[in-house]
Amino acid sequence: MSGAGKVYLIGAGPGDPGLLTLRGKEILEKADVVVYDRLVSPAILGFCNPKAKMVDVGKMPTHHKVKQSEINKLLVQFAGEVPGGVIARLKGGDPFVFGRGGEEALELVAAGVEFEMVPGITSAISVPAYAGIPVSHRGIATSFHIITGHEKAESGDPLSLDFETLAKCPGTLIFLMGIANMDFIARRLMECGKDPKTPLAFIEKGTTPYQRTVMATLETAGETIARENVTAPAITIMGGVVELGQTLAWKKNLPLAGKRLVVTRAAKQASGITARLTALGAEVIETPMIETRDVIPAKARISSADFKALANFDILAFTSTNGVESFFRQLFAAGCDVRVLAGKKIASVGKITEKKLLEYGIRCDYVPEDHTGEGLGKLLAAKVTAGEIDESRILLLQGNLADDTLLELLPKSTRWVVYETLPVTELPEWKREAVAGADAVVFASTSAVENFVKMAEARPSLSFCIGRMTENAARKHGFETVTSDETTMDSLVKKIAEYYSVAR
Ligand code: SAH
Numbered sequence: 166m167s168g169a170g171k172v173y174l175i176g177a178g179p180g181d182p183g184l185l186t187l188r189g190k191e192i193l194e195k196a197d198v199v200v201y202d203r204l205v206s207p208a209i210l211g212f213c214n215p216k217a218k219m220v221d222v223g224k225m226p227t228h229h230k231v232k233q234s235e236i237n238k239l240l241v242q243f244a245g246e247v248p249g250g251v252i253a254r255l256k257g258g259d260p261f262v263f264g265r266g267g268e269e270a271l272e273l274v275a276a277g278v279e280f281e282m283v284p285g286i287t288s289a290i291s292v293p294a295y296a297g298i299p300v301s302h303r304g305i306a307t308s309f310h311i312i313t314g315h316e317k318a319e320s321g322d323p324l325s326l327d328f329e330t331l332a333k334c335p336g337t338l339i340f341l342m343g344i345a346n347m348d349f350i351a352r353r354l355m356e357c358g359k360d361p362k363t364p365l366a367f368i369e370k371g372t373t374p375y376q377r378t379v380m381a382t383l384e385t386a387g388e389t390i391a392r393e394n395v396t397a398p399a400i401t402i403m404g405g406v407v408e409l410g411q412t413l414a415w416k417k418n419l420p421l422a423g424k425r426l427v428v429t430r431a432a433k434q435a436s437g438i439t440a441r442l443t444a445l446g447a448e449v450i451e452t453p454m455i456e457t458r459d460v461i462p463a464k465a466r467i468s469s470a471d472f473k474a475l476a477n478f479d480i481l482a483f484t485s486t487n488g489v490e491s492f493f494r495q496l497f498a499a500g501c502d503v504r505v506l507a508g509k510k511i512a513s514v515g516k517i518t519e520k521k522l523l524e525y526g527i528r529c530d531y532v533p534e535d536h537t538g539e540g541l542g543k544l545l546a547a548k549v550t551a552g553e554i555d556e557s558r559i560l561l562l563q564g565n566l567a568d569d570t571l572l573e574l575l576p577k578s579t580r581w582v583v584y585e586t587l588p589v590t591e592l593p594e595w596k597r598e599a600v601a602g603a604d605a606v607v608f609a610s611t612s613a614v615e616n617f618v619k620m621a622e623a624r625p626s627l628s629f630c631i632g633r634m635t636e637n638a639a640r641k642h643g644f645e646t647v648t649s650d651e652t653t654m655d656s657l658v659k660k661i662a663e664y665y666s667v668a669r
Pocket residue numbers: 179180204256257258259260261262263264286287288289292340341342343368369370371372373397398399400401
């Protein structure tokens with residue numbers, strides 16, 4: 166299918182978003198469509214291009230949401246619908262390890278759709294590692310074997326495994342999808358001669374904030390699963406290496422482990438608090454309240470014809486990094502490049518914007534000492550007065566919320582709105598689900614509360630707030646509130662950790 170989209174089969178890793186590969190993240194950030202499975206964590210979905218169409222084909226353990234044959238068809242269909250597009254097929258762990266990635270790839274080849282593999286970190290090895298269990302260890306295990314505990318046998322047995330061979334195998338045995346059948350598996354292995362005292366570990370939701378390790382032996386496997394209520398997704402690892410986990414279990418029991426928190430902030434501010442809460446063990450769902458949008462092509466206030474109009478200006482003034490990024494994104498999209506700026510003077514409101522311009526290979530000619538719009542306006546006005554530049558040939562490149570300071574100081578200049586800042590009014594479906602299942606929401610302003618309740622119908626009952634006004638707004642909407650002592654993020658993070666260490 167020439168001109169069709171390309172499908173990337175991407176491994177999302179076992180859960181911890183830090184275990185997604187750089188290549189995987191790069192593709193998700195530019196994806197037009199993301200087709201994802203149940204095992205992919207919300208934090209990883211958060212990396213996806215916010216404009217991507219998100220398709221959940223996740224299979225629940227009891228009922229299949231979308232059949233494999235339908236998923237295969239969907240991938241081919243999206244490739245046809247989005248010419249030149251990026252279709253990300255995101256799967257838990259590694260797509261080729263019991264992930265049916267091979268089947269999907271075969272289907273793509275048969276349909277003539279171009280595809281690329283982006284391997285992931287398989288849960289088979291990484292989940293034991295997060296429990297301090299090396300799958301091989303000198304003197305203990307010279308091989309390891311990854312086995313599905315789910316494949317039905319034609320004979321009517323629950324499983325088609327060769328238990329005779331497995332029981333003789335001296336290496337580490339790692340079962341995926343095996344919890345439901347583990348009683349049977351353990352019994353068959355013992356019948357075939359495997360030592361009933363073989364140490365064994367079940368690791369549930371490994372690498373996520375909900376990770377739990379339960380130790381047993383082959384003979385106690387079934388009863389341990391029932392007693393401890395071990396549930397999928399979980400891995401079973403068998404062999405001498407399991408005992409190393411007693412000494413090597415390194416993952417600390419962090420104060421916020423097992424808690425899912427929703428952070429509502431303006432997009433770019435969120436990462437700081439997210440990083441801090443994540444470091445304390447929480448799973449964080451960021452729901453930005455505002456988003457920035459390029460003005461073209463939706464509004465066509467700048468079109469490629471307008472880029473030709475750049476010839477009418479000698480000085481381009483930028484007042485934000487958003488403005489720089491948005492301007493260049495649109496310039497490139499219109500088929501132009503930086504040569505249209507040859508000979509022009511470039512002005513920046515401050516150091517951060519100046520640095521951003523340097524990323525595009527552009528040095529600034531004018532940056533005010535005080536890094537404000539007023540400073541920039543006065544600096545340029547002085548150059549106008551000195552006859553160095555012509556005021557009518559100044560172009561201001563700003564966002565729709567920029568104030569008029571520059572225009573007032575330079576009334577003959579022209580302003581192009583290159584991006585818009587808009588409130589986010591809707592949550593994507595995957596986020597709605599993640600928010601509904603969260604333990605609490607974090608609010609830093611009354612507007613965040615107001616905006617959030619409009620977007621999220623199903624939501625947790627608890628909120629952590631900064632400031633009394635925010636607290637009141639949250640109460641008004643029926644939240645229980647816990648408010649930080651001081652109006653800082655540090656104080657709030659401390660309060661959240663304290664709250665859960667007492668509640669535990
Ligand atoms: N392709 C995946 C495996 C898919 S089969 C990979 O490479 O990891 C699904 C099984 O993987 C689950 O039943 C469970 O046994 C295992 N699994 C996946 N993620 C897991 C996790 N975070 N913790 C424990 N087991 C996990």
